[in-house]
Amino acid sequence: MVPSFYMEVLMSLKSAIMDELSKGKGSQNPSVEKQSSNRHKPMSRNKSTYPDDLKGLLIKSRLDKLFYLRDEKDEERAGLHASAIIVSDNEFCYRAQVLSLLYKQNQGEQLPINLLRIFAAGTSIHEKWQNMFIKAGIAVDIEARHFSDEYELYFTPDAVINLDGTKYVVEIKSMNTFAYQKAKSHPSGQKQLQLYMHLLGISQGFVLAEDKNNQDWQPFMCKYDPEQVLPFLGRLNQVQEMKKAFVKSKEIPPRKCKNSETSRAKSCNMRDACFNIGNKRVDL
Secondary structure, three states, X not given: OOOHHHHHHHHHHHHHHHHHHHHHHHHHOHHHHHHHHOOOOOOOOOHHHOXXXXXHHHHHHHHHHHHHOOOOOOOOOOOEEHHHHOOOOOOOOHHHHHHHOOEOOOOOOOOOHHHHHHHHHHHHHHHHHHHHHHHHOXXXXXXXXXXXXXXXXXXXXXXXXXXXXXXXXXXXXEEOHHHHHHOOOOHHHHHHHHHHHHHHOOXXXXXXXXXXXXXXXXXXXXXXXXXXXXXXXXXXXXXXXXXXXXXXXXXXXXXXXXOOOOHHHHOOOOHHHHHOOOOOOOEO
């Protein structure tokens, strides 16, 4: 069921859209002008009186809100996650990772709707392959959530499968046709695999890369290489040392964002805790 506050948002959107339509169409649609001038009055429940283009805008606005709904079985995101550890030096933020060990994170409500749509499309491709692994009887684990006590690290491989007696860690990645046709490997996916294989003690893996435009796919094979994992383990150890310093003396790494309104800050799960805004710092 859609929460009641969405209806409140919808009513305010109606008023704003009616204003815009009246500005753009002027005297071409007197009924719109009349509704706009009375926008503070209760809206009629007879939606057949609205133009089709307005109905479409209202429906789109309402259904877009569905991307922010969380499934009841979804666990609240908290703590360190492997996907944040394997990013580039430019993207990696020690401050955010230290704070994530102590305070609650934003749960995606700060993300733009277009990004959530992309995530949802990727999820559907993941589920397709995961369901086929299960049907084929080759699934060992499907999105099993693991935790490393040593690093306080959560990690969730897309799948672990067994083919002819050999276990493989599988990362599923969707790509557009241009990127897919040029790809000879999948660097970010293979970084994830290296860390997962290290933590799980599995020596084989592959990135299952799918062209999301035509569903062609190919596996990029990956063998465990301890040398490739060392930089990530170094980060994890450093985060633990920084956490101890923060707990002891409130020393914390500097921000990488100039302010809370940068695009980087707005997409960060630790934005509220970092800048002490919104929900501020809520202890785990």
